[in-house]
Amino acid sequence: MSERSTAQNAELALLLEVSGTPKPGNVDREREYDDLRFEHFLAGAVGARPGLDRAADGERVGRAFERAVDGMAGQSGGNTQFGALLVLTPLVAAASEGDPTPEGVADVVGDTTVADAADFYRAFEHVDVAVDDPPEGLEPLDVRRGSDAIPTLEERGLTLSDVMAESADVDGVAAEWTSGFERVFDAAEGILAGEGPVADRASRAFLRLLAEEVDTFVVTRNDRETAAEVQRRAQAVLDGEEDATELAEEFVARDVNPGTTADLVAGALFVALERGLVV
C-alpha cells in the first residue's frame, strides 16, 4: 500500500471532521440542515484538494488557500469549509517543509506577504462567509469587499499575517494564526492519545475545544450570550451532566453552529494524521 501524501491527509482530515458524531450544532454524519448537508462537505473536501496540493507543492499560502476555497465552493451548499481551509493551508505548507510543528507553521505565517493577503480577500468572492462588520476605521478592509480591498492592502503594506492579527480577538481561526496554532496542536495530541474510532475521537476533541473557549462563529451568527451558553453546555457534556446527542439535536434545531471549533478539529486531525494517526 502507498502512504498518503500531505495533501491527501489534509483532505482526509476534512472528511473525518465532518464524520465525527455527535458534534453539537454542526453538520455531522447523523445530522444536517436542509440546505447544508453532509454531502456538501464531501464535495467541498474533494473540491478543495487541488488547492491543498498547491500548498503542499510550495505555492504561496494565500494563493493555495484561494484555490482551495474556489474548489470547495463547487457544490450547492455554500460555505462548508472556508475556515477549515484557512486552518489547514499553513499547516500543509509547514508539513510539506517537514516541519508540522508550532514553530514550523509560525514560520509559514511570518513569511506571508501582501500578495497572500490579496489572495485571501479574493477567496471571499467565491463563497458567502458569515463575518462581523469591521471595526471603525477598517471599513476599507472589510473582507466582504473582496478584491476591491486589495489597493488598500497594498497601500498599507499589510501581509496576510497582519490581516489575521487584526481579527485575532474576534475570530478563533485568526487567533490560531497568531499563536502558532496552539489549540490545534493541543487537540492533535488529544486525538493521538485517544482510543477507538477516529470519528469518535474527533467528536471528543470537538467537545473539549468547545468547552475551552467561546466559538467565535456562534458569536458572529448568533450572539455572545449564546456562545457562552454553548461553551458552558459543552463542559456539562464533558462532566456527564448533559447528553451530547440531545445537545446536538437541540443546537441544530436552534441553528447554533459552532463552526470555528469544527475548523480547529479539522486542523487537529490533519496534524494527528501527519504524526501517525492510523485510520
Added chain:
Amino acid sequence: MSERSTAQNAELALLLEVSGTPKPGNVDREREYDDLRFEHFLAGAVGARPGLDRAADGERVGRAFERAVDGMAGQSGGNTQFGALLVLTPLVAAASEGDPTPEGVADVVGDTTVADAADFYRAFEHVDVAVDDPPEGLEPLDVRRGSDAIPTLEERGLTLSDVMAESADVDGVAAEWTSGFERVFDAAEGILAGEGPVADRASRAFLRLLAEEVDTFVVTRNDRETAAEVQRRAQAVLDGEEDATELAEEFVARDVNPGTTADLVAGALFVALERGLVV
C-alpha cells in the same frame, strides 16, 4: 468556483456511495462493522485518488486500477472499495476520452491487453478480497495467486477483458464489464431522474439494483439462498412491505453485505456526476 475533474467525480462517487443510508447490509453513514468502519471508506476513497487520476490521464486501465487499489489499501479496514474501483476505472477512462457511454466504456474494455490482466492480478496482492474458488481447470488463474498467475495469463494470451468474461456469470462487476455496464448506466439515469439529497438517491438506487438481481458478493461470502433472500427482501422494501432501516440493522447483524451492488452504485453515481448531477 472550479468544475470538478473526472477523477474528482470518481472519488466523490465513492464518498457519496458510502454516505447513502440505509443500504441494507452495507457500511453506510449510520451503520458500520467494528473492523470495517465508515472512516475506512473515507480513507480508501482518498487513497484511491492517484490511481483514478492515472485512469483520467490515459494510463492503461489495469495499471490505473492496480494503483488505485494500492492507495485504497492504505487504511486499516482491509478491502473497502476493490470492486467499486474495478467498476470506476474503465468508466473514468471512457469519460476522460469524452465518451462516458456504454459504447465508450465497451471500447475501453475491448482495448485491454494482457498487461492489463497482469495488473489486475497484481492488485490482489494489496488487499484480501473475498472470492470463490476458480472453476475446475482454471486453478492456475486463481486471482489469489496474484502475480504468480501472470506467466499463465501470458501463455494463454488473456486480456483483462478475457479475464472478466471468464467470471461474468459469477461476479456482478465482471458481468458489467462484458455488458457495456448496462446496469450502471441504467442506475445513473435513475439517480439523475430522482429528487432530493444525493445520498438518498444513492440509497434508493442501491435498493432497486438489489431487488433486480442477486448480489454475487453475498453468494460468495454467504450462499445463494441468502442472496436470493436479500433480493426478495429488497423488493419487499420497494413494495412498502418491509422497512429499509430495520432490514439494514438485520443484515448488518447477520453479516450479510451486498458489496457488489454497492460497487455498481458507485459507478452509477460517477456517471450521474459526469452527466451533471448537482451535489
